[in-house]
Amino acid sequence: MGLKKDFLWGSATASYQCEGAVNVGGRVPSMWDTYLHDGGYETGDVASDFYHHYKEDIKMMADGGQNTLRLSLAWPRIIKNIKGEINEEGVEFYRDVLKTCQQYGITPFVTIYHWDLPQYLEEKGGWLNEETCYAFEQYAKVCFEKFGDLIEYWVTFNEPKWFTFNGYMVGNYPPGHHSAQEMIIAAYHVMYASALGVRAFKEGHYKGMIGIVHSFGPVDGIDDTLATKIAMRFADNYANNWILDTAAKGEIPFDLLCVLSQNYDLSCIKNEHLPIIKNYTVDFLGLNYYSRVWVKPYSGGETQLVVNNSGKDFKGESKIVIKGWFEQIMNNPDAIYTEWDVEIYPQGLQKGLKQVWEKYHLPIFITENGVGVREDITVDQVEDDYRISFMNDHISAIMNAVDAGVDVRGYYAWSTFDLYSWKNGVEKRYGLVGIDFDDKELKRKPKKSYYWYKSIAESNGEKIQRKDW
Template sequence: MINKNFLWGTATASYQCEGGWNEGGRVPSLWDVYLHENNLENGNDASDHYHKYKEDIRLMKEGGHKAYRFSIAWPRIIINDKGEVNPEGVQFYHNIIDECLKNGIEPFVTLFHWDLPQYLEDKGGWAEREICDAYVEYAKVCFKEYGDKVTYWSTFNEPRYYVFSGYKIGNYPPGIDDTQKTIQASFYMMLANALTVGVFREMKMKGQIGIVHSYAPIFGVDDSLETKIAMRKADNYFNNWILDTAIKGEIPIDMLGMLNEKYDLSFMKEADFEAIKNNTVDFAGLNYYARALIKPYTGGESILRINNKGSEAKGSSKVVVKGWFEQVFDNPDSTYTEWDTEIYPQGLYHGIIRAYEKYKVPIFITENGVAFYEDVPNEKSVDDQGRIHFLNEHINAILNAIDDGAEVLGYFIWSTMDLYSWKNGHEKRYGLVGVDFENNFERKPKASYYWYKKVCESNGTAIERS
C-alpha cells in the first residue's frame, strides 16, 4: 500500500535549469569555465529558472506535484576560498523554498549537483583533502539558512557519475584520465558526505539527510561462477562504494584490497574511516535510468566510453574495467533510447527490492525519466506518448516493489522542464514541460505533464498496473 504522504514530484539541477550564470553575485563554476574555454554549448541561460522560478513552481502546483527536488548552486552561496557568503545567492534560495511552501510543495534540497566553484577547482577540486572542509562550511551555511524550512536534504547527487566522468573517463570537467585522482576524489567526496552528516546531527537539524546515487542494479549474462565474480566487482564499481559507505559506514574491503595492489591508498586515514563509520545517512536517493548487464572480463585495456553526443553516437558506449568485468550494451532482447540507454523497467523493481533488503532504510527514487528529440517551438503541446509509456512502466515497477514490502517514500521525474543536459546541450529533452529556447523560454506543458497530474492527484492509482 502506497503511503498517503508519498512525495510525487519532479527534479532539476541548478546549473542545468537556472541560467543567470553571472547574476546575483554568482561566481563561475568549473562547468562555466570548461564550456566557455572549449567553445561548447553552455548553460549561461539554461531554462531561465533563475527568472522564471515562480512560473515553474506554479506549474508544479497546477500539475499536482507534492515535492520539488532541486539543487543549491555552491557558486551562488560561497564566492571565494575565504568562505565569503553572498547574500543575494542566499536570498534566491529562500525565495524558491518559500514559493514551494506557499504552493504546498515540499522542497527536497540537494547541496551538490556538480557545479563546483572554479576557485576550488583551481586548488585541485575533489582530488584534494582540503575540499572536504570547504564543503562542510558551505553545508553549514545552508543548514543555518534553510534548516527550519527544509525537511529533506541530500549531500551529493551521483558521486560516481561525477567523479568517473571528470577524473577517469574525462568527458566532463576537469576532463582528465587519472586513476589515482579518481580514487582520491571518490574517497574525499564520501568523506565529505560523512563529515556533513556529522554536522547535520551536531546542529540538531529537524529534517533528514541522505545521498543520491546513480543506481545501476547489476545483472549477469548467465549463472556461472565467473559471471558472479564479475558481478560482485561491477557492483563495487557501480554501487557499493557509494551506498555501503554512506548507509553502512563501510567501504567494500575487497574493493580496497584490489585497489591497494596498484595504487597508493595511504591518503586514507584512520580518523577518516571512523568518521565514515559514525555518520551514516537517513535515506537512499536512487536515480534509475538503466541496469548494468555484466559479463566476465575477456581481455584488453580498460575502456570507459559513455555516449553523451546524441543519436549520431548510438551504439558506441563500451565499459570494460581491466581484470574486473565488461558491461553489455548490445543485448538483442532489449530496446534502447536514442542515447544508448537500455529501457528496462523491471530492473528498477529488482533494484529497489535488493537495496531495501540490504540496507533497510527508506528509499526515494530521486530521478527517473527518458529523453527524446522534440520539436517544442512548433507544437502547442508535445504529444509525448512514448514518455508516458516509459513513466507508467517504471512507476508500476515501484508500486510492485512497495507491494512486496519495500519502503519507497517518493518519486521524482527527471525533469520538471526541458533543460540544459550537460554536453548534450538543449536538444536532449527530458521535461514534462517543454521550453521554447528560441522564444523567451516560453513554457509549454506536454501530454506527459497532464498525465502525471492525474498520477499525482490519484496517489498512483491512475497507473496502469501489471
C-alpha cells in the same frame, strides 16, 4: 500494501542545468562555466532561466498535481570565495524559491552539491584536494543555518559516481582528466565530505532527514556461472557499493579496497577519517534509476570507458570494460535502447529496490527517472506517449516493490521542464514541460506527460496501468 497517503509525487532539477543567470546576483564561476567556455561547448549560461521563472515554474508544478520539487543549491551562488564569504543575495534568492514552494504546498527536497564546484576550489585541486572536503563541510553548515527552517529533506551529493568517473577517468566532464588514480582519490574525498556534511547536520540538531543520491544501476549477469558471479561482484562494487555501503553502513567495501591496493595508492584514506565515515551515516537513500548494469566476465583488453554524449549518430558506441573485472553488455539485440545507449528496463528497478531494501533497510526515494529524446517543441503540445509509457512502467515497478514491503516514499520525474543536459546541451529533452529555447521569453509548454502525471499524482498512483514481471 500500496503507497502511503503522504507519498511524494514530484519532479527534479539541478542548479547549473536550469538556473542560468550565471553572472547575476553575485554568483561566481563554477568549474562547469570554465570548462564549457574554455572548451567552446554549449553552456548553461541561460539554461531554462529558472532564476527568473521560478515562481511560474513552481506554480505550474502545483497546478500539475505535484507536491514536491527536487532542486539543488549552487555553491558558487552562496559562497563567494576561498575564504568562505557568504553571498547574501544568493541566500535570499534560494529563500524566495523555498518560500514559493511553501506557498504552493510543494515540499522541497534539496541537494547541497549537484556538480557545480566553485572554480576557485577547482584551481586548488578540486576533489583531489582534501581541503575541498572541509570547504564542503563549511558550505553545508551555511546551508543548514540559512535554509534549515524551510527544508525537511537534505541530500549531501548527487551521483558521486558520475561526476568523479567522468571528470577524472573518462575525461568528458570537468576537469577532463584521464586517471584512475585521480578518480579513486576524488571518489574517496567525496564520500568523506558527505560524511562530514552528515556530521554537521546531526551535531547541529537540524530538523528533517539527510541522505545521499546515487546513480543506481542494479547488476544482472549474463548467466549463473561462477565467473559471471565474480564479474557481478566487481560490477556492483564499481557501480554501487562504494557509495551505498559507505553512506549507509559507514563501510567502504573491503574486497574493493584489497583489489585497488594492488595497483593504486590509497594513502588518501586516512585512519582519522574512518570513524567519521563509520559513525555519520545517512537517514535515507535517493536512487536515480535509468537502467540496469548487465555484465559478463572480462575477456581481455584494456579498460575502456566510452560514454555516448551525442545521441543516435553515435548509438551503440558506448562501451564499458574494466580490465580484469567485468564487461558491460550494451548492445543486446533483444533490448530497447534510447538514442544515448540507455537500455529501457523497468523490471530492473523493481528487482533493484528489493535488493537495496534488504541490504540497508533505509527509506528510499526515486530521485530521478526519465527518458531523454529529441523533440519538436514548436508544436502546440508535445505528444510524448513514449515518456508516459516509460514513466508508467517504472512507477508500476516501484508499486510492485512497495507491495513486497520496500519502503519507498517518493518519486521524482526527471525533469520538471526541459533543461540544459550537460554536454548534450538543450537538444536532449527530459521535461514534463517543454521550453522553447529559441524564444527569448523561454515559453513554457506542458507536454502530454505533464497532464498524465497530474492524474497519477492526484490519484496517488491508482491510475497506473500495473505491470508484473
